[in-house]
Amino acid sequence: MTTSLRQKPPTLADVAKRAGVSRSLVSLAIRGEGYVRAESREKILKAVQELNYVPNFAARTLASARSSYVGTLVGDVTNPLQAEIAKWVTVLTAENGRGALLSIDAGTDQKAEQAIESLMSLRVPSAILIGAPYEKVAIARVAERLPSVYIGRLLKVVDIDSVTTDHILGANIAVDHLVSVGCRRIVHLGGGASPGAQRMETGYREAMARHGLSEHAEVVRSAYSVDAGAMAGRALFARDRLPDAIFACSDLTAIGVLNEAVKHGISIPDQLCVMGYDDVTLSGSETLALSSIHQSARDLAEAGIKALERRLENPDAPREKVLVLPRLAVRRSTSRT
Amino acid sequence: MTTSLRQKPPTLADVAKRAGVSRSLVSLAIRGEGYVRAESREKILKAVQELNYVPNFAARTLASARSSYVGTLVGDVTNPLQAEIAKWVTVLTAENGRGALLSIDAGTDQKAEQAIESLMSLRVPSAILIGAPYEKVAIARVAERLPSVYIGRLLKVVDIDSVTTDHILGANIAVDHLVSVGCRRIVHLGGGASPGAQRMETGYREAMARHGLSEHAEVVRSAYSVDAGAMAGRALFARDRLPDAIFACSDLTAIGVLNEAVKHGISIPDQLCVMGYDDVTLSGSETLALSSIHQSARDLAEAGIKALERRLENPDAPREKVLVLPRLAVRRSTSRT
């Protein structure tokens, strides 16, 4: 049971002594900077190995006056999309040689500001905000303190770079697909008054018009939940005539519709095509097989990091609003042959 | 557009000068240690306010040779339970005045070990492992480097403290509930060979025996997914006689069953009760209304932190295996009156 007297970790000086060189040289060798003779480098790396040396982040940060980490705030980790974005930020920054320091308890604006505070005490030079804070003023306040980019919503007014999926395009893709499988009477279950939902609705109307289907365009107010979808479904199924397709603002909403459809004995996709949005894992199951519009967490993370790098290089450039492309995921719920 | 010449952040010395005292005194005052005259303290805090001073974590860690943060490794953040546990660890450690430093890219054993490496370079004095690494040897290796506790599985063999939900008890609670609503022929959809699934199965058989229903006990091999549940459902519904209830190893599995049941025109809960496990958010929706066994992320996180504290206080105490109590969540899928 290795009671382990975990002794003090070795320092640069220890490595230097063992390798018979100066601390400076070890420092250079470890970071792969400057000119170090291959021979010396080997001796040094060998000593590092033997001593199991790990550089002290604190000392490094202190001496260089900056940490290499990018601070990352997550509003709600239990949201699969946000979680996945956070994961990609971690992965991509690591590949970048930076690494991410994250704070996942930024659920309220106040918490988010606290979180930024602790990240600042960790001396991160920049931040990525994933879905938090919520309020525009809070976002602005954070952006004032640290060069930051916001991933999640399109922040037109706030003075910060932001990255979002292009929901207008997403809705267009959805409608195009539905039309391509023969649907004409396509109802959209809207997500409400939020800007994102509004943009999706805009895209929907746009696409319907483009196909000359404006007269069939109809938005039914719903929300991002199974229950809301089920309720909307019940309402629609009580009508005399079924629409050809339902395009829901989220997969959850669509799942609610699907559920209700089965109860009403409506056959999917023969009598009714159903399309979701977000492409959560569940939708990919053979059982649900829900067609959807995929938001790529990876693309969002990547775009966010790139935007941040541009901002750091050029602090005075105008704010960017980056739109990430959504992708179509076709499954059984819209597979008419 | 505040082009912000973000100047160097103020230091202890700045605060000291402004308050007209020594750096040492400021240090004490800020941390609330030692004896500081109320008058001095006020002057100091005022200066802190005015300068917007935030202590430099790096300097602090370096000087005191330890960071206060607890390193936290998460195997898969996109898993809602793990995400929620991580969130609670963050919240609870923050209340504790410590804070968590997390690494959410510990999906493979190798990544997990890398992650521990970087946490060590941040000089965290201890670690909480949430569902990662997977391999026992990898876990052992981590535990050797840092006092750690593992949340997720019951690690009997490995030399590390661990906390898990008591799945034996969970299964017992599930069966008790099903029996209480009149079910006798209760089939369990098992999760396979994993220790957790095995324990759940043990609990199930135990409870069936306790109710004198051993002859009805039947475990159908399934898995933690909607599709697996649907498949098991199809098999069961093809039989001559329906069971009274199905107790699935996970909510996803149960959802698969539910789906299939609707297709077969089986009325839930009248003809068949269905019970899940995990109590994911989805299950709570009015539409699904799936009864389940709830694993409390908060309890798991809390138990983990406490175990870690005990370990730090008493490094040589024997390893603990903490079991957290699951809770019953009754919904429509088992609500017979």
Added chain:
DNA sequence: TTGAAAGCGGTACCAT
């Protein structure tokens, strides 16, 4: 109750 000064483990600049 307060202050002075010696580190903590690196980095970075300046010599050589």
Added chain:
DNA sequence: ATGGTACCGCTTTCAA
């Protein structure tokens, strides 16, 4: 290519 050395901003004795 390598070594010497002055910091980085804080904590922590030790004295006063």
